[in-house]
Amino acid sequence: MAELLYEGKAKQVYLTDKDDEYLIHYKDDATAGNGVKHDQFEGKGVLNNTISCIIFDMLEEAGIKTHMIKKLNERDILVKKVDIFPLEVIIRNITTGSFCKRLGAPEGVVLEEPIFEISYKNDDYGDPLINEDHAVALKLCTREEYNFIKQETLKINELLKEFFLSLNLKLVDFKIEFGKTPDGEILLADEISPDSCRLWDVETNQKYDKDVFRQDIGDLIETYKAVLARMQK
Ligand code: C5P
Incomplete structure (x- = not known):
């Protein structure tokens, strides 16, 4: 299992075996009001990953530099390591x-x-x-x-x-x-x-x-x- 680097409200970031790449995993959690309201919606992570990948591809094609390397599966993407x-x-x-x-x-x-x-x-x-x-x-x-x-x-x-x-x-x-x-x-x-x-x-x-x-x-x-x-x- 890859090492968890950071856990946010809706995503997790994992180290990979490459120094310059991270894996981002989309969770099903939804929060609002700085975490005051919190719930889970089955399939939300899949939807957000799918939607975000389509948008990042569109932006890359238009010349915007993004962290995106590739979509690995429904919930996971490989990205360039950034601070x-x-x-x-x-x-x-x-x-x-x-x-x-x-x-x-x-x-x-x-x-x-x-x-x-x-x-x-x-x-x-x-x-x-x-x-x-x-x-x-x-x-x-x-x-x-x-x-x-x-x-x-x-x-x-x-x-x-x-x-x-x-x-x-x-x-x-x-x-x-x-x-x-x-x-x-x-x-x-x-x-x-x-x-x-x-x-x-x-x-x-x-x-x-x-x-x-x-x-x-x-x-x-x-x-x-x-x-x-x-x-x-
Ligand atoms: O709440 P506010 O009007 O400042 O939000 C402006 C935009 O930024 C909205 O599209 C909201 O979804 C987004 N936002 C966000 N994460 C936050 C705060 C705002 O995605 N923590």
Whole structure:
């Protein structure tokens, strides 16, 4: 059995027999509110791995460098070894979620320009929203790395928006993570799935993402299956 390096809320990371590769295993757990709400949904890990692999392949083809090496099976992928920047990198195209809660802003407003946000990935402090100077001062990344991550994220947003629009889904907002290889290359890492994106149907605004679990407004597995079905059409 491979050695477990790290266990997150929805995934595990294992060492492999190669120094520069990790194996990521998708679990069936779903959490919300920094782990306050927790449940398991049989098959969620398979759905997220499948959806995320399709998206990472699309982004690679469009020239975005990612950690992805290959999908091994339904729940496991082989990735390049990176040190994850302790940053949650968020783009908002339409207002909702913590943006509206924090600022009292109205819900569902299409923003003229995407909003770029970073949070310090730290459960003890509740993943606080920070800015570029905070990230540099806390040595979470250098200013150059911050600039690269921001530019790359804006490109990823354009690619994802177009991709989801072709599935009749609006990309409301999303969270991504980046990592650095031992030789200093910055790669898109972690996952992109309905756990980490908000997706609304173009016509009805029906939610096709983890908000169905966060807000108890639908069946998570049926919702994620519907996203995958649109991708496989
Ligand atoms: O909650 P909030 O509005 O800040 O979330 C913005 C986006 O980031 C949403 O798409 C949400 O799914 C994602 N997110 C995430 N993991 C977190 C926090 C937010 O995937 N820990």
